[in-house]
Amino acid sequence: MADQAFVTLATTDNYAKGAMVLCQSLRNHNTTRKIVALIGPYVSETSRAVLRKLYDEVRLVDVLDSGDATHLAMMKRPDLGVTFTKLHCWTLTEYSKCVFMDADTLVLSNIDELFEREELSAAPDPGWPDCFNSGVFVFRPSNETYEKLITACSENGSFDGGDQGVLNSFFSDWATADISKHLPFIYNLSSIAIYTYLPAFKKYGHDAKVVHFLGKIKPWDYSFDTTSKTVKGQSQDASAMHPNFLLQWWELFSSFVLPQMKAEYGDQPFHSGCTESNIHEDVAQVDTSHHSPPPQMSSQERKQRWEQGQADYMGVDSFDNIEKRLDSFLE
């Protein structure tokens, strides 16, 4: 099983947050497989450092810097940059089988049984059920398949402008050839399904194994009040979309990921790759409205508590204090 892995992709710091939560959700459900992140060149140093703590392997994919065929394909179709980056997962040839998961998915139970499936297994896309959705799929890394995918991509492009179009054209017999390659919909429960077919959601929703946060507004676009443990949306509608799953996402983020991020800023000033706006954004997500006098604690002790997920948001780690600290770095 050491040669099987879950794989995800983060091309921005925001998607990196998704990837961190996804990884933690896999770990919390005791996966026995490796967990690998592909990252693009725009992911900051700080995010990379946190990803490296959580993941078994973090691999930088710079398509502009890659082999001839890919580079040429990229020059021909610059619009498909992220797609080429995702297709890179086929080059992970030290693994015999992998499950790809988008960084905006969250695992709700152990899903190691997916490794019993063959390439290319995926769930139907509710928008066009004869197409599979490329947010979760089972594949076998292979340099040969990779080359073929790149060629197909540069010759024929993508009918939807993304990886899902490319992959559906390439694995075009998915809809008809082998039903065992159709993953049940519970591997891709989306908030949309809750509304479009509520009776089915009531009957089957509790079996959900993976939730996929589709749409423009992602979990990391909300904010979380650690005191009241509530997620605050930018608009009323959006926050009503998938309240429980969103809350689960934020609970993982605040108890496992944020402490790692804090530990990463630690006692040192920022490294160059880490931008101020990022940090302000990350910290601003934690909104504490109550303040108490900061208890005295050594920074070593504090760091330890962060790492154990015991941030004191009401006291020493309150927003005001974090902000002061950041200001002192930024000067």
Ligand SMILES: *[C@@H]1O[C@H](CO)[C@@H](O)[C@H](O)[C@H]1NC(C)=O
């Ligand atoms: C994962 O393993 C730990 C330790 O063996 C166990 O306590 C925990 O209940 C397991 N979690 C799940 C979700 O099965």
Ligand SMILES: *[C@@H]1O[C@H](CO)[C@@H](O)[C@H](O)[C@H]1NC(C)=O
């Ligand atoms: C899951 O379903 C949604 C719509 O409900 C679809 O847009 C999405 O791409 C699907 N994802 C996966 C992983 O199948």
Ligand SMILES: *[C@@H]1O[C@H](CO)[C@@H](O)[C@H](O)[C@H]1NC(C)=O
């Ligand atoms: C696939 O290609 C990569 C990069 O060229 C190489 O390192 C790797 O060994 C190849 N894998 C196999 C199984 O040939």
Ligand SMILES: *[C@@H]1O[C@H](CO)[C@@H](O)[C@H](O)[C@H]1NC(C)=O
């Ligand atoms: C491009 O599309 C055509 C028509 O569907 C197909 O016959 C051809 O094999 C595709 N090219 C590649 C490289 O997959």
